[in-house]
Amino acid sequence: MSIAIEFSHIRKSYGDTVIIPDLNLQVEKGEFVTIVGSSGCGKTTALKMINGLYEPTSGDIFVNGENIKNIDMINLRRSIGYAIQGSVLFPNMTVEENISYVPSLWNKNDKEKTKKAVDKWMEVIGLDSSMKDRYPSELSGGQQQRVGIARALAASPDILLMDEPFGAVDAITREQLQNELKSLHKKTGITILFVTHDIEEALKLGTKVLVMDKGEIEQYAKPCDIVRNPATDFVKKLVEKQRRACSLPDERLMECEYCCANIVS
Amino acid sequence: MLKEIGILVSTKWDFFGKLLIQHIEISIIAVLIAIVLGGIVGIAISEYQKSAKLTLGAINFLYTIPSISMLGFLIPFSGIGNVTAIIALTIYALLPMVRNTYTGMINVDAGILEAAKGMGSTKKQILLRVQIPLAMPVIVSGIRNMVTMTIALTGIASFIGAGGLGVAIYRGITTNNAAMTVTGSLLIAVLALTVDFILGFVEKRMMKHGKEARKQNKLMALTASVLIACVVIAGLIPRKNKNVIHLATKPMTEQYILGEMLKFYIEKDTNITVDITQGVGGGTSNIEPAMESGEFDLYPEYTGTGWNMVLKHTGQYSEEQFDDLQKEYQKELGLTWDVMFGFNNTYGIAIKKDIAEENNIKTYSDLQKLNGQLILGAEYDFFERQDGFDMLCKTYDLKFASTSDMDMGLKYQAINSGKIDIMPVNTTDGQLAQADVVLLEDDKAMYPSYQAGMVVREDILKEYPEIHEALQKFDRLISESDIQRMNYEVETEKKEPKDVAMTFLLEKGLLE
Numbered sequence: 001m002s003i004a005i006e007f008s009h010i011r012k013s014y015g016d017t018v019i020i021p022d023l024n025l026q027v028e029k030g031e032f033v034t035i036v037g038s039s040g041c042g043k044t045t046a047l048k049m050i051n052g053l054y055e056p057t058s059g060d061i062f063v064n065g066e067n068i069k070n071i072d073m074i075n076l077r078r079s080i081g082y083a084i085q086g087s088v089l090f091p092n093m094t095v096e097e098n099i100s101y102v103p104s105l106w107n108k109n110d111k112e113k114t115k116k117a118v119d120k121w122m123e124v125i126g127l128d129s130s131m132k133d134r135y136p137s138e139l140s141g142g143q144q145q146r147v148g149i150a151r152a153l154a155a156s157p158d159i160l161l162m163d164e165p166f167g168a169v170d171a172i173t174r175e176q177l178q179n180e181l182k183s184l185h186k187k188t189g190i191t192i193l194f195v196t197h198d199i200e201e202a203l204k205l206g207t208k209v210l211v212m213d214k215g216e217i218e219q220y221a222k223p224c225d226i227v228r229n230p231a232t233d234f235v236k237k238l239v240e241k242q243r244r245a246c247s248l249p250d251e252r253l254m255e256c257e258y259c260c261a262n263i264v265s
Numbered sequence: 266m267l268k269e270i271g272i273l274v275s276t277k278w279d280f281f282g283k284l285l286i287q288h289i290e291i292s293i294i295a296v297l298i299a300i301v302l303g304g305i306v307g308i309a310i311s312e313y314q315k316s317a318k319l320t321l322g323a324i325n326f327l328y329t330i331p332s333i334s335m336l337g338f339l340i341p342f343s344g345i346g347n348v349t350a351i352i353a354l355t356i357y358a359l360l361p362m363v364r365n366t367y368t369g370m371i372n373v374d375a376g377i378l379e380a381a382k383g384m385g386s387t388k389k390q391i392l393l394r395v396q397i398p399l400a401m402p403v404i405v406s407g408i409r410n411m412v413t414m415t416i417a418l419t420g421i422a423s424f425i426g427a428g429g430l431g432v433a434i435y436r437g438i439t440t441n442n443a444a445m446t447v448t449g450s451l452l453i454a455v456l457a458l459t460v461d462f463i464l465g466f467v468e469k470r471m472m473k474h475g476k477e478a479r480k481q482n483k484l485m486a487l488t489a490s491v492l493i494a495c496v497v498i499a500g501l502i503p504r505k506n507k508n509v510i511h512l513a514t515k516p517m518t519e520q521y522i523l524g525e526m527l528k529f530y531i532e533k534d535t536n537i538t539v540d541i542t543q544g545v546g547g548g549t550s551n552i553e554p555a556m557e558s559g560e561f562d563l564y565p566e567y568t569g570t571g572w573n574m575v576l577k578h579t580g581q582y583s584e585e586q587f588d589d590l591q592k593e594y595q596k597e598l599g600l601t602w603d604v605m606f607g608f609n610n611t612y613g614i615a616i617k618k619d620i621a622e623e624n625n626i627k628t629y630s631d632l633q634k635l636n637g638q639l640i641l642g643a644e645y646d647f648f649e650r651q652d653g654f655d656m657l658c659k660t661y662d663l664k665f666a667s668t669s670d671m672d673m674g675l676k677y678q679a680i681n682s683g684k685i686d687i688m689p690v691n692t693t694d695g696q697l698a699q700a701d702v703v704l705l706e707d708d709k710a711m712y713p714s715y716q717a718g719m720v721v722r723e724d725i726l727k728e729y730p731e732i733h734e735a736l737q738k739f740d741r742l743i744s745e746s747d748i749q750r751m752n753y754e755v756e757t758e759k760k761e762p763k764d765v766a767m768t769f770l771l772e773k774g775l776l777e
Contacts, residue, residue: 051383078385088380092398101394102384151384161383 003065004029004159004191005050010059012045012215019045020215023059027208029158032185032192034206036199036238042215043195047161050193051077063159078102081152081160081190085167088148089136095122095147096132102155121150124187126180142173149181162194166201178205199238203227211235269444270451280433285452287428292419293496295351296412299358303411304404306359307366308392317367328360332418336425337547345513345545345555350422350429357418358411365407369400405471409464416457420449424546426513426555430456435544438672439516441696441756509538510725510732513552513561516544516672518752518762519610519693519717523565525766527719527739530775534735548646549574557598562725563732567610567715568602573651581652582713595723603726603733605718607741608748610693612712614657615702617686628708629661632687637664642685645670652713653689660711693745695752717743738775 003026010023020042027033035043048054049061052073061068068076089098096118097104103114122129125146136144145165152160166174182205185192196202202209203223211218211226211234219231227243230236236243274281306324310317330338335353343349373396381395397404423431430449437446467489470482512528514520521543528539542561545552553575555561566575568590572582576593587602594600614629616639621627624634632639647653648670657663665687671679677696679685690697690704697704719736726733751769754760770776 048383053379053383074385074387076385077383080385082380082383084376084380084383088374088376090377090381090395090399092395092401101381105385105387105390 002029003027004031004063005193006062007046007049008060008062010046010049010056010061012042012049012054013057018215020056023215023217025210025217025220027191027193029191030189032182032194032205032207033210034194034196034202034208035210035212036196036202037212037218039197041212043210043212044163045215046212047163047193047195050159050161051080051082078105078155079157079159081155081157083148083152083160083162083165085164089144089151091136094133094135095127095139098136098147099150099154101151106155117154117156118150121154124153124184125150140173141169142177145169145173145177146180149177149184153184158190160190160192162192164196165194166196174201181205199242203239203242211238266444266447270448273444273448281430281448281452284428284430284432284449285456287432288416288419288430288453288456290496290499291347291350291354291422291427291429292412292416293493295354295358295419296408296415297493297497298351298355299362299411299415300408302355303359303362304366307363307404308370308397310363311367311370312392314371321364321367324360324363327356332357332421333424336421340425340551340554344558344560345426345551346542346560347422347427349425350419350427354415354418354422358415361407361411361414365410366400366404369403369407370396372403373399401471402468405464405468409461409468412464413457413461416460417453420453423544425551426542426545432543435516435546436521438675439544440518440521440762441677442759444759508536508729509540510562510729511560512539512541513545513555513564514541514543515548515552515564516546517548517691518695518755519691519748520544520565521762522748522751522755522766522769523606523717525763526770527563527565527736529763529766530738530770531732531735533776534738535729535731537729537732550646550649556600556720556722559722559724563603563719563721565606565717566602566720567717569611569652569713569715570650571602571720572713574646574649577651579651581711584714584716594720599723600720601723601726602718603721604736604740605716606739606743607717608693608743608745609714609716610691610745610748611715612652613690613692613707614705615680615688615690615697615700616705617680617683618701618703620686621703621705626703626705628706629657629663629711630708631705632661632663636662638666639686640684641665641668642671642676642679642688643668644672644676647689656711657689660709693748693752695749695754695756697749699753699757717748742773743769 005027007023007025010020011018012020023046035047037043045054049056050063050068052068063071063076063080090101093101099118099121100114103117118132119129122132127143127146127150131139131143136147139147145168148165152162166177169177178201194205203226206223208220209223209226210220213234219226219235221229221231226235227239230239306320310320332353335356336349339349339352343352377399378391378396381391386394419429420431420434422429423435430453433449433452434446437443437449470478470485473482510531512524514524524541524543528541531537531539549566549570552561552564556564568584568587569582571594572578572586572590575598576590582590591602594602616626620635620639624631626632626634643654648668654668669685676685676688677700680688680702681700719739721732721736747769751765754765755762767776
């Protein structure tokens with residue numbers, strides 16, 4: 001498998017405050033990587049360095065093998081989907097205009113193609129086409145997040161960056177959206193980096209989970225391994241609840257089919 | 266008063282209508298420039314925030330300059346008339362425009378802007394497609410305030426010879442015609458309210474979503490733009506035709522009458538059109554520079570004023586020095602005293618009647634009795650002129666309790682209402698007959714002669730010798746009692762300066 005995203009000796013600091021001391025990571029194509037950690041651990045910073053919203057203090061980032069320092073930032077961003085927390089749809093645009101925002105940055109004239117892409121992604125994400133002309137303020141929180149995802153996917157990117165996209169929706173909608181995102185990943189096979197502070201969400205969605213603390217990688221492994229073999233005390237504490245889905249003692253935890261079965265699919 | 270206004274509006278609708286259109290033109294041009302300029306500045310400083318504080322501070326400073334002084338500062342650079350008015354109005358309109366644009370721009374949710382950036386929008390795309398549309402409601406409400414303010418402020422523009430409804434206000438004040446002042450003010454208020462209503466409607470429409478509403482908005486925006494473009498283009502088309510000369514008058518009733526008289530007679534006697542700017546604020550100090558720069562071609566002036574204020578001689582002027590005056594005007598300024606009207610409008614000092622009687626004050630020297638106790642009110646020319654306030658104080662060793670600057674026309678209202686006790690007057694003032702004052706005797710013969718005459722640019726006389734011919738008909742034509750009577754007719758009997766002028770021309774046989 002080839003590498004979609006690579007961090008090489010990435011350091012990020014603001015003056016004397018070091019956010020990320022030295023980050024090295026390779027994300028393979030097609031992975032669904034969830035990045036989890038307490039707030040301020042550098043997970044969002046790491047994510048935003050991929051599409052150049054933040055610039056690393058030193059080190060290199062490679063996207064599809066190319067150092068992003070050598071790529072036109074505008075083109076790079078357009079080829080990477082980006083969905084973020086909260087209601088960040090453009091309130092002055094309809095659902096249709098929101099979804100077709102990135103394609104419209106690309107191909108101004110090919111309206112037919114854009115329209116088709118909008119229809120397709122609305123369907124994929126489970127939005128009724130009658131909502132096309134609505135404005136974000138007329139949508140529910142869950143619908144807004146769906147539009148946000150459709151907007152991130154509309155230009156058919158092969159990498160999707162998501163920063164706590166479900167942070168502001170209720171538990172039921174969140175569950176639905178999680179399931180839809182998971183099946184979407186399976187269908188499209190695109191590489192997803194998904195930042196969350198919720199370990200349950202991280203374990204459920206990710207094919208790989210990246211646990212970060214104070215800007216450093218605590219563990220980067222399959223969800224199953226994270227639960228079974230926490231690499232550090234920090235990770236162990238983090239997944240304590242998941243490890244205790246059954247009442248087996250530590251040394252027999254491997255034998256429990258639930259502890260991993262309900263996570264790995 | 267209401268009835269008077271009604272009659273005034275219905276009988277002089279073409280006068281007010283013309284002023285209203287001028288008012289709209291001047292305001293719209295200033296507003297459009299301010300929207301574009303202020304919008305650009307507002308957006309620029311929201312992008313380069315470091316410069317925001319300094320820029321807003323500078324614009325704030327400009328905003329605090331009183332409008333009258335702003336116009337005064339601008340006259341040396343842009344002259345008299347609409348251009349200066351538009352520049353001044355634009356400067357005032359900038360602050361609300363820049364500030365609202367800036368506020369609107371920086372208050373757009375940072376998350377939304379980051380989302381737009383993260384999705385690969387260029388800076389321009391973020392601005393045009395996201396940030397500016399989202400800042401629009403704040404910007405529009407700023408425009409709304411700014412437009413109302415500009416329409417009101419345009420009333421000041423006539424002070425420097427620009428058109429607009431301020432002309433009516435100013436003329437009303439100068440000729441003691443309250444109905445005209447009120448009508449001008451009311452029309453400005455009605456115009457401001459109407460425009461504010463229209464903009465409120467626009468604001469509401471902009472909030473409306475939906476395809477149908479958008480289509481309608483587009484249509485309405487298009488119609489409005491075409492209308493505005495028409496008005497602006499009409500306003501910008503230079504109205505300079507051949508055979509047009511520019512006549513200015515000071516804000517004095519007798520000059521309004523002289524202006525009408527001369528315009529009518531020159532136009533009748535020659536095929537020259539006279540473009541007249543009545544009642545230029547500030548009088549000589551604003552008209553004379555405009556004569557030298559060629560914006561005005563002729564205006565009625567007084568010899569003593571020319572000697573002391575224009576030529577800046579310190580000594581007292583008497584008519585024996587007329588040849589020197591004429592020589593210096595021709596040599597240094599390219600202007601000539603082409604005709605003398607025949608009346609002397611010299612300065613006098615008038616004091617409230619009851620004060621004069623109580624204290625038995627008859628001459629300037631008698632004022633010693635109340636030295637330092639009286640309140641003097643005068644137009645600001647009086648404090649600036651060499652033969653004005655300072656000379657009065659020096660010659661008669663006088664002091665006053667306080668002094669206040671006021672417009673020539675407001676002086677009489679001030680003395681009648683007891684706000685001032687004493688004031689300099691022109692000996693031709695029609696309002697003298699009406700006011701409760703006594704004219705004092707200049708017992709030390711302090712005041713020089715102020716013969717009224719026509720100052721004309723020599724260039725224009727070379728180009729149109731027929732003007733000289735026409736003007737000679739006015740040589741020694743108007744006596745002091747003539748001009749006092751005409752002033753009285755306008756100021757007290759509320760006749761139109763034009764009608765008074767016509768009657769006089771008829772009497773003198775210059776008109777059949």
